[in-house]
Amino acid sequence: MPQVSTANPLLAGASTRKYRTREDLIRFVLFLCAFLSILTTLSIIAILAWEAYSFFREVGVFDFLSGTRWTPLLEPRSFGVLPLVAGTAQIVVGASLIAIPVGLASAIYLAEFASAKVRRVLKPVLEILAGIPTVVYGYFALTFVTPLIAAVFPSTQIFNAASASIVVGIMVLPMTASLCDDALRAVPESLRQGAFALGATQFEVTLRVVLPAALSGVMASFVLAASRAIGETMAVTLAAGATPKMTLDPLQSIQTMTAYIVQVSLGDTPVGTVEYQTIFAVAALLFTITLGMNVIAHRVLARFREVYE
């Protein structure tokens, strides 16, 4: 019970000071773990910048970004990255043609039509599809999709953009669907009710009210999915081939930025040569593009969430 004393009873004693030190120490260790993420980003940027800098002392930035011939490992060497960018773009466009309509339609079904029971079945299936390793999709492209395409179009090459596009589309589909689903479900119920009260049908409510209201969230989902497709590596390495070229024909062999990086790392290109440094230049480009897309998409999503909170 309280006793009369002149000393401040609340002043920290020796034991309190001891646990304070311990608490500060723990806090510091936890902070370091969180700060590791910043170090990771800085390391990535530093490594790519450093090696790309060496590369660009040999090859002009403009020649790199606008050249249309990519033959760094063959004579005569040429370091125009556009064929790799075109290959990647072809995959992204092809994958988007599948993932965007299918993903959005699935999301509309999940968010607007499906019963809770159906959701409970479909959501885990999407999660499983999202969890299948990319190398499996690569195998699937090579041994299942390509023969299927070849049966329809006999001119199809063994390695081709179409097959890789299709599996990359399937691969980013679950992500697209679940991000779109989140966006649609963020639209407040009152908006739907208001439209129904005006005599709109479910179709009109979905297309004229819900979708426009969720548009920025849906668009951000597409950007995130496209960024994922750009960074996809194993499926395109296995199925799309290793022939950097500028072509619009999806049945031909191409090469993406990621597949090129894998190709060099598998070979025995000596460390420190310009040929070797190409992978850092390509990776720097890849990192810049995907980071830019992600930052934009996250900004849009953050603003979208604010609107409905």
Add this chain to the structure above:
Amino acid sequence: MRSDRLRRRHATTKCFRLLCAAVAWAGIVILAVLLFHVSREGIRWLDLQFLTEFPSRFPEQAGIKSALWGTVWLIILTAGISIPVGVAAAIYLEEFSPKNRLSQLIEVNIGNLAGVPSIVYGILGLVLFVRFLALGRSVLAGSLTMTLLILPVIIIAAREALRAVPDSIRQAAFALGATRWQAVRAQVLPVALPGILTGVILAMSRAIGETAPLVMIGALTYVAFVPEGPMDAFTALPIQIFNWASRPQENFHQLAAAGIIVLLVTLLLMNATAVWIRQRAERTGR
């Protein structure tokens, strides 16, 4: 009496609904086709010998022993490093961090790191661990690379689990004169644990399937032995699958399919565990 116009509007809704449903269920069809195709190709090669033999030039004698053990080593080391670090980071961000610019920067940064292509992590691992820290093409180098790759996943999942813990528990702990760490350690963490575990398992299954970073750091060499320490060279299951799938011969494709079956069964078991933990926590939570 319904007008023609109204009937047409209702018909549109019906068609639209059917279309969306068909497309959504197509996901299941694709999954089924994929699984069927892989099983049909690979089941013939799947026997005990496949699990206990080293890879070989002759398909009949080839197995995944070194790959399987490599994956086991890789996952144990990755889990051992990434789980404590990831959970600690999540605890800091959710329970300790002041709401200042630095914390915000860390948060945004983690979100962006989750979107960095895995091959870029491979390059980071190659330069930082394999060469700069001179760990060589070892299991340790692979695990450290994998750790950086899945840390954002773990942190995001663990933060969600911590956020789901009711604030009344923290208040009760603080009112008893607990420090932040005492409150987190004894009261908040146990409640968040099932959620954290679920996230951790999903992150680990991501690590098991990742191929590109391992290819980058040079795990794609012929390895006919089981690693005995963290500094030994290694190969891993997805690497072996990639290796076989990239050969032209039909037989090796089927070996790849057999490897895929092993990989998918492992992932399925892990996912099932995660679901089981989640459901058990929901049941005892009430």
Add this chain to the structure above:
Amino acid sequence: MNTLTKSDAQTLSTEQARPVLDVIDVTIRYGEKPAINKVSLSIPQHRITAIIGPSGCGKSTLLRAFNRMNDFIPNVGMEGQILYMGSDIYARQVDPVEVRRRIGMVFQKPNPFPKSIFQNVAWGPSINGFSGNLEARVEQSIRRAALWEEVSDRLHESALALSGGQQQRLCIARALAMEPDVILMDEPCSALDPVSTARIEDLMFELKERYTIVIVTHNMQQAARVSNLTAFLENGSLVEFGETDQVFTRPQHKRTEDYVTGRFG
């Protein structure tokens, strides 16, 4: 505004009990908006002091200032002083953890830890370096919270299996196990049924022999039933503070009279 001047407080303390908490000119702001405006009052030892007032008047904010629980809310600023046994609890050298060890709290909704009954009560002493007989301390605390008869045979079962009223008494036992001087109760019965409420009120009578209790309540009957002193807050300002009998039967302010007779609020 306050009826209790400094000299009144002194007479009160010499006649009845010395003040445990002295609130001097306290203003609390959320951002810019003041939630508590220049409140001064003295809370005497071994008495039950009730803080009443319409919802949103700042009574919980004031209560939470007494054990520095407002520290966890961002953008809360405080002016003035709160003295515990004559020492400023917001002084720079004072560790808020030390404050909360001496000034316990019971919350509006029962919030036992999702652990066993025993662990709920034992945790406070054990993190605070208690080295005596833990089991005896737990039993004593649960007995003082008038819960022992009901739980003595299932101490190691989950606290979540208890009824709401039992959970709230467990939370009181948990606070008692710290051997605090003061127990703050933030509408402790608002989530409970009338029978459980009556039990907690009985309990408070017993507890005031050993502890000083400050209770926030929106229920005027409860304040009239259990408290020795009542403070009436309105819009963050202290309107009236005095003996409960006097506040309820002969209020000195019109606003108080209107409120206690139910004419507004």
